[in-house]
Amino acid sequence: MTRQQQNAPIITIDGASGTGKGTISQLLADRLGWNFLDSGALYRVLGLAAQKHSVALDNEPALEVLAQHLDVQFIARKNDFPRIILEGEEVTDLIRTEKIGNAASIVGALPAVRTALLSRQRDFREAPGLVADGRDMGTVVFPDAELKIFLLASLEERASRRLKQLKERGINVTLHDLIEELRARDRRDKERAVAPLKPAEDAICIDTDPLTIEQVVERMMSEIYQKKAFPATLNPVNKITDMSVAE
Ligand code: C5P
Numbered sequence: 001m002t003r004q005q006q007n008a009p010i011i012t013i014d015g016a017s018g019t020g021k022g023t024i025s026q027l028l029a030d031r032l033g034w035n036f037l038d039s040g041a042l043y044r045v046l047g048l049a050a051q052k053h054s055v056a057l058d059n060e061p062a063l064e065v066l067a068q069h070l071d072v073q074f075i076a077r078k079n080d081f082p083r084i085i086l087e088g089e090e091v092t093d094l095i096r097t098e099k100i101g102n103a104a105s106i107v108g109a110l111p112a113v114r115t116a117l118l119s120r121q122r123d124f125r126e127a128p129g130l131v132a133d134g135r136d137m138g139t140v141v142f143p144d145a146e147l148k149i150f151l152l153a154s155l156e157e158r159a160s161r162r163l164k165q166l167k168e169r170g171i172n173v174t175l176h177d178l179i180e181e182l183r184a185r186d187r188r189d190k191e192r193a194v195a196p197l198k199p200a201e202d203a204i205c206i207d208t209d210p211l212t213i214e215q216v217v218e219r220m221m222s223e224i225y226q227k228k229a230f231p232a233t234l235n236p237v238n239k240i241t242d243m244s245v246a247e
Contacts, residue, residue, distance in 0.1 A: 008035075009129045010144075011224070012137035015151030016186055016197060017101070018158030019208055022081070024151070024216050025133035030079055031217065032131070032224075037124040038074075038081065039134035039141070040104065042117055044095035045072050045086050047103030052087075057106045060113070067116035098173070098181060105185050108135075109192040135189055138200035147227050149220060150199035153208045158182055 011034075013025045022038060029036035046067055047057070055062045075083040084092045094100070107113050114136075121141050124130055132141065138148035153161075159178040166173055189197040199205055204223060208216050 008125050008127045009146045010125060010142045011129070011131050011147045011149065011220075012142050012145045012200075012203075013131065013133045013149045013151065014135055014137050014139075014197070014199065014203070016135075016153070016158065016189065017182055018162045019151040019153045020161065020213055020216065021133050021151050023213055024220070025131050026081055027213070027217050028220055029131040031221070032129060034129040034131050035124055035126050036076065036082065037121060037130060037132040037134075037137075039117075039121055039132065039137065041074070041082075041084055041095060042070075042072070042120065043104035043108045044100050045084060045091065046070060046107050046113065046117070047100050048091060048095050049086060050103065050107060051100075057103055060110045063107055063110060064112035064116050067113050070120075102181070102185065105188050109188055109194075111194045114140075114194050135197045136195035138203050139198065140195045143200070147223060148200045148203040149223070150203040150205045151208050151216070152205055155179060155182055155186070157209050 011028070013021050013028070015021045022040070025038070026036055028034075046063070049055075049066055049070060050057060050063060053066065055066055057063075071087045073085040075085065077083060081092070083090065084095065118141065121132070121134075124132065125142070130142075132145070134141070138145055138150070156179065159175055159182055162178050162182070163173065163175050166178075186197075206216060206219055211219070
């Protein structure tokens, strides 16, 4: 890791599926002009690669090797999620299905897989800074982050947000099925032995149920304002002139 990477400040945003964390993290990264790590996408790509190469989701040694050699590229885009290329093929949308989300959650419970993906995630730390989105960003991957946020939302609210997203994409599912899937995924994420989903001790928890996406981003910007931990030259708010969020 270069000196520039070591010095780049980090904001971690962790939380369960459907808390809006992906959209919020990406908006915040754009707002600050920082790099963005969607760590869930990495686990999803591994789930897809396992499917592609017919590797069983409980074959830990084979998945570890697959994770170590994963040929994946994240191509950053302004005002959008990164494009994701697996073995030369665009998989940006392909990894967003519920099936691949479940595969990601199964492979993510395997300790050897998590270790294999650690340095790949840490490589995203680059100047001028990084917004890292996931489950264990503040607890395991970047425990020295300057600002740690943990997003909360009720199961029902998360399921109805997900239902809306899927409907917009023309995918038909029932609210009941989504609630059951989220419940199962929560259980797996919270109860796994390594890097379980939980807030870091020094994380700021935000309940997103009563807030819009823009309000959550605003709340984070005010935390950044107040945060003394950012060195003056790196403090993102020193570089921002327009603090308003686009409607
Ligand atoms: O955030 P997203 O829904 O894309 O993540 C998919 C799955 O990947 C999660 O349900 C979780 O099990 C796993 N994951 C993880 N650690 C992370 C990010 C995601 O275990 N840092």
